[in-house]
Amino acid sequence: xxxxxxxxxxxxxxxxxxxxxxxxxxxxxxxxxxxxxxxxxxxxxxxxxxxxxxxxxxxxxxxxxxxxxxxxxxxxxxxxxxxxxxxxxxxxxxxxxxxxxxxxxxxxxxxxxxxxxxxxxxxxxxxxxxxxxxxxxxxxxxxxxxxxxxxxxxxxxxxxxxxxxxxxxxxxxxxxxxxxxxxxxxxxxxxxxxxxxxxxxxxxxxxxxxxxxxxxxxxxxxxxxxxxxxxxxxxxxxxxxxxxxxxxxxxxxxxxxxxxxxxxxxxxxxxxxxxxxxxxxxxxxxxxxxxxxxxxxxxxxxxxxxxxxxxxxxxxxxxxxxxxxxxxxxxxxxxxxxxxxxxxxxxxxxxxxxxxxxxxxxxxxxxxxxxxxxxxxxxxxxxxxxxxxxxxxxxxxxxxxxxxxxxxxxxxxxxxxxxxxxxxxxxxxxxxxxxxxxxxxxxxxxxxxxxxxxxxxxxxxxxxxxxxxxxxxxxxxxxxxxxxxxxxxxxxxxxxxxxxxxxxxxxxxxxxxxxxxxxxxxxxxxxxxxxxxxxxxxxxxx
Numbered sequence: 291x292x293x294x295x296x297x298x299x300x301x302x303x304x305x306x307x308x309x310x311x312x313x314x315x316x317x318x319x320x321x322x323x324x325x326x327x328x329x330x331x332x333x334x335x336x337x338x339x340x341x342x343x344x345x346x347x348x349x350x351x352x353x354x355x356x357x358x359x360x361x362x363x364x365x366x367x368x369x370x371x372x373x374x375x376x377x378x379x380x381x382x383x384x385x386x387x388x389x390x391x392x393x394x395x396x397x398x399x400x401x402x403x404x405x406x407x408x409x410x411x412x413x414x415x416x417x418x419x420x421x422x423x424x425x426x427x428x429x430x431x432x433x434x435x436x437x438x439x440x441x442x443x444x445x446x447x448x449x450x451x452x453x454x455x456x457x458x459x460x461x462x463x464x465x466x467x468x469x470x471x472x473x474x475x476x477x478x479x480x481x482x483x484x485x486x487x488x489x490x491x492x493x494x495x496x497x498x499x500x501x502x503x504x505x506x507x508x509x510x511x512x513x514x515x516x517x518x519x520x521x522x523x524x525x526x527x528x529x530x531x532x533x534x535x536x537x538x539x540x541x542x543x544x545x546x547x548x549x550x551x552x553x554x555x556x557x558x559x560x561x562x563x564x565x566x567x568x569x570x571x572x573x574x575x576x577x578x579x580x581x582x583x584x585x586x587x588x589x590x591x592x593x594x595x596x597x598x599x600x601x602x603x604x605x606x607x608x609x610x611x612x613x614x615x616x617x618x619x620x621x622x623x624x625x626x627x628x629x630x631x632x633x634x635x636x637x638x639x640x641x642x643x644x645x646x647x648x649x650x651x652x653x654x655x656x657x658x659x660x661x662x663x664x665x666x667x668x669x670x671x672x673x674x675x676x677x678x679x680x681x682x683x684x685x686x687x688x689x690x691x692x693x694x695x696x697x698x699x700x701x702x703x704x705x706x707x708x709x710x711x712x713x714x715x716x717x718x719x720x721x722x723x724x725x726x727x728x729x730x731x732x733x734x735x736x737x738x739x740x741x742x743x744x745x746x747x748x749x750x751x752x753x754x755x756x757x758x759x760x761x762x763x764x765x766x767x768x769x770x771x772x773x774x775x776x777x778x779x780x781x782x783x784x785x786x787x788x789x790x791x792x793x794x795x796x797x798x799x800x801x802x803x804x805x806x807x808x809x810x811x812x813x814x815x816x817x818x819x820x821x822x823x824x825x826x827x828x829x830x831x832x
Contacts, residue, residue, distance in 0.1 A: 291353040291429065293331040295319055295448075296339060296381060298359030298373025302392045303476055303587075304554060305510050306461055308361070309335070309369035310454040310726075310740060314463045314510055315358050315391060318438060321445030322422050326431040333451040336373045339381065346383065354428075355384035356421075357410070360392030362477060362674055368728055368736065368746070369454070375401070382409035388424070390417040395477055395676045415480050416466070439490040446497040456502045457726060457756060459549065459740055463510030464491055464517045469526055472600035473589070474641060474680040475673050478512055488518060488536050492543060499544040505740045509553035514584075515570050516559055525562055530569035537577035548724075550577070551742040555584040555632075557611035558603040564614070571618050575630050580623020583666045583742045584615055585633040590640065590647060591654035598642030599680075605654055608634070616663050625739060626722040628715060633667030633743060638696045639689035640673055641681070648692070648699040655707050664715055667743045668708060670700045704768040712766050716745065719828065721776050723760045727753040733786050737761070746770040750790035751783075762829055764792050777831035780814065781807040793825040808832050 297316050300307040307313025316333060323331050336359075339345055349355060361372035373381065375396060378389070389410040394417075401407055413420050422436050452458045467483030468476070495506060508514060518533065519526035540550065552574065560567040574582065590596060591605045612632045619630025636651055658665060672689050675681045689696070716722065725737035725747055735753040738744035748770060749761050761773035774790050780802065788799040798818055805817040810832055815823040 291328065291330065292351070293323060293328055293354045293356065294349055294352050294384070295331070295333045296336060296349070296355055296357045297333065298336045298357055298377075298381070298391070298393070299361065299370055300358065300391050301361040301363050301365060301372060303363055303478055304466070304512050305463075306507075306553070307358075308367050308372060309337075309452070310457055310505075311369075311459045311461055311507070312449060312452050313358075313461050314442070317445035317448055317460075318418055318441045319356055319358070319390075319421070319445065320448040321441030321443065322418075322425060324444040325434060325437075325441055326425055326429050328429065333448050335370065335453055336377075336381075337370045338453065350383040352384040354386045354388065355381070356388045356390065357381055358391045359389070360394070360396070362392045362395065362676065364671070364674065365669075368738070378410070379406040382406060386428075387411070388413065388421065390421060391415070392477060395480065395678070398677060415477070416482055439486070439494070442490070442494040443497050446494060446501050446503075449498060449501055449503050456504065457740060458503065459505040459507055460495075460498050460503050461507055461509045462491060462495060464508055464514070465511045468512040469516065469521060472602065473587075474599040474684075475637065475675065477676060477679070480678070483521060485518070485521065488532070488539075492536075492539050495540060496543045499547070504547055505549040506547060507549070507551045507553060507742055509551075509742070512554050513556035513559055514552045514574075515555050515567055526559070527563050528559065528566040528570045530566055530573065533570045534573045534577075537573055541577065548579070549581075549739075549741045550579050551582045552578065553583075553585055553742060555586060555611075556602060557586045557588070557608045560611040560614055561603070561607035564610075568614065568618070571615060571630070575619050575621075578630070579741070580625045580629045581627035581739055581741050581744065582619070582630045583633050584630065585635060585667065585669070585743075586611060588634045588654075589637045590643070591650045592643070592647040594644075595640050595642040595647055599640045609654075609658070612658060612663055612665070613661075620664055625724055626716070626720050627739070627745075628664065628666070631664050631666035631715070633669065634665055636668070636670045638670070638672050638692065638699075639686060641684050641688070643688045643692060645692060645695050648695045652699060652702060655703060659707060659710060662714075665711055666715060668703060668711075670703060672696065708768050709766050712745075712769075712771060716763050716771060718763055720763045721760055722747060722763065722773065725749065725759055725761055727755055727757045727759065730755075748772045750774055750787045764790065774829055776829065778829055779832065780811070780826075780830040781832055783830075791826055791829050793822060798822060 359373040387410045389412045394414040465485045467481040468478040515528045516526040588608045615632045620628045623629045727735045727737045729736045734748045760776045762776040765772035
């Protein structure tokens with residue numbers, strides 16, 4: 291059989307698979323196919339599918355197409371655009387079609403009755419074992435026991451087919467499910483708890499490394515601090531010695547990793563087990579790479595909303611966690627970013643929300659700013675209600691009722707909190723290293739470091755995609771910064787790049803161009819005068 295995997299990308303509370311990330315799902319499925327003896331298979335992304343009519347025609351001749359999709363925690367993406375539910379009819383083109391991933395949680399009974407959805411065999415989360423049994427049956431393969439860890443090893447080679455390879459971030463699964471499993475809107479309740487043995491995670495990481503992967507995120511879990519903890523306890527307690535040994539093994543096996551980050555941490559764990567959490571965070575700061583972000587699911591600072599939605603953590607516990615991570619992780623690393631900082635998630639539209647909720651959320655953030663604490667990321671989104679969650683019965687009434695308050699709160703945070711945070715996290719003149727250019731718009735190249743929630747940097751100049759460069763910070767947006775390539779060769783720079791240097795206008799830039807070439811940076815002094823020379827020399831070279 292000719293079988294293809296179409297990666298429509300996923301974005302869920304504990305997993306990201308939007309480029310430059312690749313989620314575990316396509317790797318697992320590729321491993322299943324290899325395990326079952328399938329040689330004629332291919333891996334394609336939804337962006338490639340949209341752009342290539344020839345590819346669409348080719349896939350229509352395949353015997354089976356496995357579509358992975360589901361951006362149930364929607365965001366703004368630079369590297370790719372996730373497949374939308376409205377596109378399912380367009381991709382159901384093979385002789386047989388299978389749909390997996392968190393998108394299946396969005397499908398209502400009415401959706402499933404449509405002609406489009408009738409073209410798919412649908413497997414909801416967790417889908418892997420049922421998908422394997424289905425493939426085993428239709429392929430008439432010899433009976434071989436289901437083994438997800440084996441599939442992970444066999445499927446590691448798929449990273450070479452990713453359009454961003456070798457600049458692809460591999461999302462690594464450590465465990466799934468949530469100890470709390472109570473939040474009214476969260477889809478983790480649909481996952482069965484499964485702790486993945488560290489030797490299996492390490493084996494997969496080593497295999498991916500052997501295939502050229504150098505960027506990793508230990509992101510497929512709800513709370514990294516509780517990886518390898520005993521979930522039979524009343525509340526899982528971090529295991530500092532095990533975590534240190536795990537990180538030491540990573541670097542022993544894969545010594546030239548360029549990015550090693552994590553995603554979620556539950557601040558409740560830090561508040562409940564401060565000493566054990568402190569030791570694990572020390573290990574994270576020591577062994578993971580700079581620019582790392584621990585996302586905390588605060589969701590709201592309104593205790594009435596916390597109670598109504600069974601949220602895990604109180605505002606004072608989140609504040610304690612923010613202080614601890616700042617204490618241990620705010621030191622600047624070699625790539626120009628603080629080593630390890632917290633981030634916060636806010637969700638609007640939950641049960642119990644009032645107009646005053648937005649004031650409480652803003653006051654909480656202002657308090658963090660007033661204390662001199664740093665937040666690398668503040669994510670503000672509207673709740674996405676999925677069938678089967680407690681929010682499904684409540685619906686979107688609060689979103690409709692508080693639309694103005696939500697927009698005003700979000701705008702105020704972006705203008706008054708985010709920009710000030712950026713100035714503190716990355717002060718003017720900071721050199722940010724290893725920026726990967728991704729998109730060119732006019733005379734600005736948009737670049738990011740490869741890792742968790744990287745800063746978007748607009749770099750003056752034209753640079754080809756996948757060019758890596760260092761840049762010096764010059765200006766601040768609300769959630770992004772402007773920078774100049776560092777050092778900028780003053781003899782080769784274009785006019786608009788020279789004008790982007792702070793304190794340099796078009797007339798001065800024209801004078802510099804007229805007097806070029808310079809034999810040394812000091813030669814600029816005669817062209818622009820001492821005062822402007824002092825401003826320019828910190829940005830340029832010859």
